[in-house]
Amino acid sequence: MTRTTTHRGARPVRLSFADIWRLGLLGLRTRGPRAVLSALGVSLGIATLVVVTAIPASGQKALVNELSALGTDMLRVAPQADTSPPVILPGSADAMAARIGPVTAASAVANTHRTVLRSDRADPSDAIGISVLAARTDLLAAVHGTVASGSFLSPVTERFPTVVLGHRAASRLGFDRVRPGRVPGQVLIDRHWFAVIGVLDPLPLAPDLDSAVLTGWDAARDRLGFDGHPTVVYVTARESRIETVRDVLPATVHPQVPGLVQVSRPSDALAAKRATQHTLSALLLGLAGVALLVGGVGVANTMVVSVLERRREIGLRRALGASRGQIRGQFLAESVALSALGGAAGTVLGAAGAAAYAVSRSWPVVYPPLALAAGLLGAVVIGAVAGVYPAVRASRLPPTEALAAA
Known part of the structure; x- marks a missing residue:
């Protein structure tokens, strides 16, 4: 205008x-x-x-x-070794850790101190270096793991004599993969036969599990005399709060003796x-x-x-x-x-x-x-x-x- x-x-x-x-x-x-x-x-x-x-x-x-794939959000909780008497984590240590606010996943494994064999005629020395661990069904989420073939333990299969093999353990025991529709292979653990239902991909964030045979918590308690106390708790948390979670984990998972609980430091990849x-x-x-x-x-x-x-x-x-x-x-x-x-x-x-x-x-x-x-x-x-x-x-x-x- x-x-x-x-x-x-x-x-x-x-x-x-x-x-x-x-x-x-x-x-x-x-x-x-x-x-x-x-x-x-x-x-x-x-x-x-x-x-x-x-x-x-x-x-x-x-x-x-x-860098995130290197475990910048992951912590590993375990009791100090070589203490007298040995430090034993509570059976609900992983559930206690999961209640921490920034924690996104928490799971546990426990060493059953049992030996695994490929068959009843195998030489026991062939299983040296392979550990038999009781595992929670939510373990893979806490260690960022994946299944190469078959399936992982579920609330149903953990009650039965079934196992999932770590990457190296599967190779040592002669399993390359689990084939759906076929009769599953078996391994012998403490005179009990366990069906192999899955083989894991390599776990770079938890390499000790690559050489492990994982069975369900209930199955280990019923058949292997497992006492229900975890030996390692895996925790993932928000990266921005990872140091805070690390500081409170010992007192959370073992309030009686937090000073005898070790928590792995955040990965250098986080820095x-x-x-x-x-x-x-x-x-x-x-x-x-x-x-x-x-x-x-x-x-x-x-x-x-x-x-x-x-x-x-x-x-x-x-x-x-x-x-x-x-x-x-x-x-x-x-x-x-x-x-x-x-x-x-x-x-x-x-x-x-x-x-x-x-x-x-x-x-x-x-x-x-x-x-x-x-x-x-x-x-x-x-x-x-x-x-x-x-x-x-x-x-x-x-x-x-x-x-x-x-």
Whole structure:
């Protein structure tokens, strides 16, 4: 909407914000090829911003996932060895640990001190190094384990003479896998035959279980004379609270003698993971800042050149009565519109490029919020800031000088 006033002579027409914005877009349309090239330059700068922040973010996520797989959230609780009398954990030690707030999983195993044989004719020395452990049915969740074949112990099978073999124990006993639909193989434990129902994948977080034969808690108590007291409790907790959980675990699992309970220290991978996150986050901020600066310089350069090329238009408009404020508004609107178009195109282009690279490296696709915000909104801010000097310069050109220089 426009309006004119007369007071001591005619004053310039006062343009509304919408009028100035339309005037800026008109300037872009009349300079179609150059505006496209200018927007392309801005889009390449914004695409670079997205790429140089999204690709390191995807790499960071992949690295953090690998470090997490090293057990950054896992603790191992066991009584001190070589004490007299021996320290015995309560039968409900794992359930007590599970009640700690940040704990996400807790389970236990217990050494039955029994010997396992492949058959009743096997040499007992063949089983040296293989331990027979009673295991809770939720053990795999606490040690991040998986079953290679067959199945793990369940609330049903743990009551019967069934076993699950660790990776190395299965190899030692002559089992490569459990085949569904076939009669399961058997092993002999303390003169009792146990059916093999599963074989585990390697457990890098609990390597002692790779050489173990795991049977159900109830089956071990009924057939092997197991007393029901766990020897090792495995606990997983939220990484941010892992040190707090470690501090309270001894008094939780054995309130009578907490000083004789050992809790493994959090993996060194946790410290490496936190250092990686901190370092790469700072790197992402630095890269984003540099890319924004480069984009801003590009927009400013484009608009300065535009002012030099359009001195005749500026002089003519000033001669026809356009005020300095209207000239500033026009060039500022052009700068913002140019940056917004380039920012939108650059964000899409950069996101596609970063996703393609991440997929080619088998990384998770991650887009930092800072990168997307800079691409969609930061470009507008850049255009406004970068367009200030060219807009002011254009508004200060005297009409006669601008027309004469054209």
